[in-house]
Amino acid sequence: MSRNARAVGDSSPFVLAELMAWIKALGPYRWASNRLRSRGMTGRTAVISVPYLWLSLFFLVPFLIVFKISVSDIRLGMPPYDPLITWASAQVMELKVNLGNYAFLWEDALYRNAYANSILTAGISTILCLLIGYPMAYGIARSKPSWRNLLLLLVMLPFWTSFLLRVYAWIGILKNNGLINNLLMSMGVIDEPIVMLQTNFAVYLGIVYSYLPFMVLPLYTAIEKLDLTLLEAAADLGCRPVKAFFKITAPLTKGGIVAGSMLVFIPAVGEFVIPALLGGPGSLMIGRVLWEEFFNNRSWPIASAVAIAMLVVLVFPIWILQRVQGREMGAHR
């Protein structure tokens, strides 16, 4: 017995198992577990309900509160919004829903532009990410097995180091007396520095750079599973590699392409740090608008309305991601 158990793991689980047995021998444990079981509450239910309760309380309920505050009146003071429900007398309850915050967002060109610009920026960055990430994932999946893990680790490693500092590194590279301009000027290619920092270009670059691992990993998983004999068969039948790629490889790795694109697109729409550090006044994005409404203008109802409107834009991409991932997980089983 001991040898077989050792084959599976270390001795530490034994300590846990002994501890469990000891706890179970106690009277209160028996009493509680019998009471719970008689109400249909088993260990299984407990395992499900603990993360469930946590996420409901700290993830689901907050959205309801955001929604509530987005239809509240703005008020000076703390907290800076009016209650929705007031009691005019003991029996009369007044419910006041103010859609003015949404109307305000809709009418002001600043917010409309910020939304349009966010979606455009996230879309362009996602496509660039896919164009760089696909060949990388393909190359990793087709390299020797002994190399694969190392290359994957190299893709992941930047993700483990501070996101903030990696975005900051680009300031030093892109600014007027930064690395690229210094290099080009010393080589005599240009006479004046090219303005790159505080442009849309810098924001695309920052997003592609920060989210590239999220694109490469699902693509790698999809490409690695691809049956190579299909490509051989296509080649035998006279299909050119480029055509074979679009007819076979791309459709069969569609799941990875969609998952990677959504993993980049969705957070990029609401990105704050990258446009704040690398973008200029022209590259207004919705995450930055929300931040400024909240921290600079202290307008909680408007910030909440901005958040809800952003969620409405993102519900569809999140739903797609959910479906793709559900299918991937289903395929494993």
Add this chain to the structure above:
Amino acid sequence: MNQKRSFFVLTMMAFGFAFLYIPILSLIVYSFNASRLVTVWGGFSTKWYVALMHNEAVKDAAWLSFRIATMNATGATVLGTLAGLALARFGRFRSRSLLAGLTTAPLVMPEVITGLSMLLLFVAMEQLFGWPDGRGITTITIAHITFSMAYVTVVVQSRLATLDESLEEAAMDLGARPAKVFFLITLPIIMPAILAGWLLAFTLSWDDLVITSFVNGPGSSTLPVLIFSKMRLGVSPDINALATVLVLIVTVGIVTAGLLMARQQKRRELDVQQAIAGNQ
């Protein structure tokens, strides 16, 4: 033709990896620059590291970040493992798709939305129950656990999905109760995934700026919050020095963890072989 394509793929790979690493390398190189103008080389110097060692604000913020990240990683690992277990092993239970949705959504949810909604929840709770009393280390930890447990769930769930269920079924056939099966069979096998999840949750918390900015209070500036406020004033060489130290710690940590896991994996395989040989 085949040769040509592989040349294209290799070029793109080289470009991709250069793109990922050149910014980090430039951070490290310029941290040894004597000049205050970060990108104009003024000779080799380690003075920014000396300045960093005497910077009490940075040290305090790093210690606070470390404590929050440790508490967060532990909480997120417990909750994430439970959620991963439920999603991968319990088949179709009622409201499974809601739980799946609740664990995927925080992964991609823009941080400004998560941060704002968490803050508004804390404010509402304080009004209703008087808890949490003000904002600080507790609220930051709760917010971090909520978004980083999703990552642990994904790691654990995908490990369980590729794991052969027959071992667990065999233990169950031999009369082991579900809890015993979990602690004796499942947990040791998925331990590497759980450790990876813990490290991931630690890093996510250690790095987080946006959500922390919403839910922190006066006097609870974590390291990213401090760094960001310095960055808004422009590039400065002591940030480079700090960045180099952090990159170094992460690299050493990841490489050590990778080596340890590889060694344990090898030992386990050896044990399995011995067990098989012993039974024959």
